[in-house]
Amino acid sequence: MGAHKLLFSELKLWSSGRGGWIARLHKGGCGKASLSSCSPKVCIVGSGPAGFYTAQHLIKARQDVEVDIYERLPVPFGLVRFGVAPDHPEVKNVINTFTQTAKHSRCSFYGNVNVGKNVSITELQQAYHAVVLSYGAEGNRSMGVPGEDLAGVYSAKDFVGWYNGLPSCRELSPDLSCETAVILGQGNVALDVARILLSPIDILKKTDITQPTLEALAESQVRRVLIVGRRGPIQIACTIKELREMVNLPDTRPDMVAADFDGVKEALKDLPRPRKRLTELMLKTALEVPGEKEQERRSKASRTWGFRFFRSPVEVLAEPGHSRIAGIRLAINKLEGSGDGAQAVLTGEVEDVPCGLVVSSIGYKSLPIDPSVPFDSRKAIVPNTMGRVKQAAGLYCSGWLKTGPTGVIATTMNNSFDTARSILEDMDSGTLDMSAAKPGSQSISALLEKRGVKPVTFSDWEKIDNVEMKRGESRGKPREKLLTVEEMLHVAWT
Numbered sequence: 001m002g003a004h005k006l007l008f009s010e011l012k013l014w015s016s017g018r019g020g021w022i023a024r025l026h027k028g029g030c031g032k033a034s035l036s037s038c039s040p041k042v043c044i045v046g047s048g049p050a051g052f053y054t055a056q057h058l059i060k061a062r063q064d065v066e067v068d069i070y071e072r073l074p075v076p077f078g079l080v081r082f083g084v085a086p087d088h089p090e091v092k093n094v095i096n097t098f099t100q101t102a103k104h105s106r107c108s109f110y111g112n113v114n115v116g117k118n119v120s121i122t123e124l125q126q127a128y129h130a131v132v133l134s135y136g137a138e139g140n141r142s143m144g145v146p147g148e149d150l151a152g153v154y155s156a157k158d159f160v161g162w163y164n165g166l167p168s169c170r171e172l173s174p175d176l177s178c179e180t181a182v183i184l185g186q187g188n189v190a191l192d193v194a195r196i197l198l199s200p201i202d203i204l205k206k207t208d209i210t211q212p213t214l215e216a217l218a219e220s221q222v223r224r225v226l227i228v229g230r231r232g233p234i235q236i237a238c239t240i241k242e243l244r245e246m247v248n249l250p251d252t253r254p255d256m257v258a259a260d261f262d263g264v265k266e267a268l269k270d271l272p273r274p275r276k277r278l279t280e281l282m283l284k285t286a287l288e289v290p291g292e293k294e295q296e297r298r299s300k301a302s303r304t305w306g307f308r309f310f311r312s313p314v315e316v317l318a319e320p321g322h323s324r325i326a327g328i329r330l331a332i333n334k335l336e337g338s339g340d341g342a343q344a345v346l347t348g349e350v351e352d353v354p355c356g357l358v359v360s361s362i363g364y365k366s367l368p369i370d371p372s373v374p375f376d377s378r379k380a381i382v383p384n385t386m387g388r389v390k391q392a393a394g395l396y397c398s399g400w401l402k403t404g405p406t407g408v409i410a411t412t413m414n415n416s417f418d419t420a421r422s423i424l425e426d427m428d429s430g431t432l433d434m435s436a437a438k439p440g441s442q443s444i445s446a447l448l449e450k451r452g453v454k455p456v457t458f459s460d461w462e463k464i465d466n467v468e469m470k471r472g473e474s475r476g477k478p479r480e481k482l483l484t485v486e487e488m489l490h491v492a493w494t
Contacts, residue, residue, distance in 0.1 A: 039065065041440040050400065051069055053398070066108075086209035127443045135369060136399055188237075208481065228311045230311065261287060313330060327352050330352075380404065387418055387423075399412050
């Protein structure tokens with residue numbers, strides 16, 4: 001079967017007439033052949049949206065570019081798989097586009113390869129004409145307050161990783177035996193966490209949320225979720241879609257503080273349209289007397305959620321004599337300035353909120369991958385100009401590593417296309433030396449083999465994909481994810 005498959009891919013490459021099938025088969029040797037068979041080789045580190053969108057643009061824009069994507073995990077798609085909420089399946093549809101890219105004759109996927117450990121950036125630079133870093137933001141911004149290490153305090157990144165089946169978060173097992181949870185931050189991720197904590201199990205069990213999470217949520221005692229932000233309603237970071245989902249969440253009712261909205265109505269007229277609509281929905285939810293039907297729905301609700309504005313964490317409070325959380329102390333802020341530029345300033349007042357769970361959703365941050373790569377630790381990005389890494393010829397970056405962790409998948413798509421355009425410009429202008437043949441994956445595969453590292457191919461991933469979908473089918477879910485790297489590799493290689 002393997003031989004047939006190889007023959008078929010050779011024919012496919014040959015018939016596509018893109019860059020010469022012999023050049024592709026003997027990856028990279030220009031030999032004495034004409035330069036047209038010496039195709040540009042680009043390596044991408046990270047297979048999330050940034051990696052795949054960069055690859056997609058390169059392959060479509062130039063008929064001879066070959067792209068290899070390296071991924072630390074055995075499974076592709078990054079935050080589309082491990083970040084997007086289980087009840088947002090429509091957002092995961094981009095996987096179909098990424099799959100098309102991965103199966104393109106000039107694209108290869110190598111999972112289970114830890115760049116920086118199994119192979120260095122310098123080694124990749126020797127093997128490829130260009131190296132793109134798209135490995136995202138896997139660190140957490142810390143709150144920097146006493147008590148943040150207590151049991152019962154989690155980062156949103158880890159909490160999201162837990163319910164989405166990220167292998168490194170499998171053993172998080174958050175304690176959900178308390179009544180009140182406090183989420184710090186008011187972006188879309190904060191609202192995802194709130195929604196997952198409060199959603200009826202009947203809704204969640206039809207999603208690809210992991211089985212252990214489903215079982216934990218079925219036993220959860222959490223009945224009240226407060227979503228805390230340091231500024232006011234006009235500066236809230238979530239989008240209207242996520243707010244609307246909270247407002248309409250079955251068996252829940254909103255619980256707001258009317259005073260938080262003082263002066264907001266008057267400020268509406270000066271707001272840009274998307275922000276205005278978001279603020280109007282918040283005002284309506286917080287202050288208007290609901291209609292009869294909505295009133296009846298709210299009166300029957302067993303769970304509540306609410307925003308708390310003008311608050312910053314000062315300290316996580318412990319139970320006396322225990323290393324467990326008992327509550328959180330919040331500083332009360334006032335705003336100086338107006339609109340998006342308004343700054344939260346301490347008033348000197350504090351308030352204590354009893355709670356048994358705190359999820360900090362104040363942002364992800366990128367981490368350095370290799371000492372040879374420039375890194376701005378203050379901004380937590382790789383310093384770059386239009387995706388060109390500063391003082392590092394042939395090195396590029398895209399996605400959150402390039403911009404910091406902001407925006408939605410479409411934002412990442414545009415920023416990745418920009419990086420791909422920079423690479424193509426540099427190929428055309430001679431900034432990138434294209435005269436020498438590069439061995440590409442041929443030399444990297446040999447290095448990895450020598451080091452005892454076996455990559456997972458895209459067809460190996462498809463085996464994992466099939467097993468997960470079959471497992472899901474038997475439970476009435478779109479998929480039941482494999483939760484450990486060992487399980488994934490076992491399925492991939494049998």
